[in-house]
Amino acid sequence: MTLFEQSLAVTLKHEGGFSHHPRDPGGVTLEGVIQRVYDAYRCRHGRDLRPLTPAMRGQPDWIAERNAIYKQQYWDAVRADELPRGVSLVVFDGAVNSGPYQSALWLQRALGVAADGHVGINTINAARQHPDHDALIAAICARRLGMLQNLKTWSTFGKGWSARVASVKAIGQAWASGSVGPAPVEAFGVAKAYASDVMQPAIDADTSTRSAVGGGALAGLIQGAQAQLQPFLGTADWLTNIYLGLTIAGIVVAVGGVGYSIYAAHKSRVARRAIEGDVLGVPA
Template structure:
């Protein structure tokens, strides 16, 4: 085990705090960063009955952190500072997503598997300070696209900024800032890719329900066809026919606008999923340095 693993774990535990079960945290009941589902899986793997994650022991916690997170992101093989940044992201958002951010930052295929090609690219990177910042900016970029960002954004932002400053300090062989407790601000809530915000319905559904032509336009056109023979015989009928014509245009334009909006939202979500979305760390780091 690499010497700085224990101090990395201690810092992560400060971020995670104790037990929580916030209704907007899709991780559900969580104790010291371990969610109930992970704890259940761990207990079953040991041939033990499941129980509340509130009863998590320190020994269980430490083994889960090592097996579920540190080993999966190859903590011991990563350079100092980079190891901490990838480890904390893995705890908060899962090892695969954490690895994708790292892979995007070093320019290799973002498949979520930290293999030899990724490891070689990390070690060959000329500036680990910049690498840590790049990876964490991508982490922030995904968080900012989560539907629960409004609830947990402040805590997540402070956590990521502290991780950047700590990782960069460790990369240079210095101590770095003290870890900050973000539990009360939601910085311990799981930030998972499945919570990326998407339009409530797809563009295709909008079209089919009348937002963009489909059934809505067809119904209006049917009514127009029925009135067509009577046009010119009655002012009221003429007015209704005109209004139906306008309605056809409005529905079609509305559907096209919805399709454009939904398409943009989906592309935005895909960038968040893939690790392409990049957040602006500058104001967060300035605040973190000022508070240190």
């Protein structure tokens, strides 16, 4: 078997069979191939589109198409043939699950080279010259897990993704050392894990700050009510109490807005770092 075939056998165990989970951003998926990727492949080869179905598994024509997609879309995209053994498996498996660009970022961040999401000669040379491929594989997997743990779908698929990353790490490190390694876990982490699903704050920091200084809808309503009541202050205690209550409410809104803006800015920074492959995950 070629290194690609060996790596594909591992990833297919991770990918499982047919799935169409409502929270999976990949949608309909057969053995790791999503419908839109399959449609694009068939279009490029002048073939009629057809839906992915469980019945296609094991069919020779499907196996040929599936393997070609894996080779062209993922293996070749990260130039896995040119990467050290073991490292190639980890980068390939990450590319299948999260896209070649994202997997290349994890590799480049782990190597400490310029991170542009494209595996070029500098990245390949740095990987080959790395003094400890076991450590490199661990660093790649930690960054991969760091992004996964920041995805909106972590609560649904996190257990499977954790098992998958741990599995590919163990196998990759064994291969890097010239060993066969453990058998891959089966049908874990089949959902696609895209950077576009990294958790972001519900309201961005700028919007929250504008609300805090009086530009928000609620702050505007409070200020408007205060303006209406101000000419009548001193005419009745209950009006004064209402005005005081509105003043306190305005302060609460302002403080809350500032507090949320700090939280939102922090969440945005974490999200950006996770997308860029600069967050280390914590193994379960």
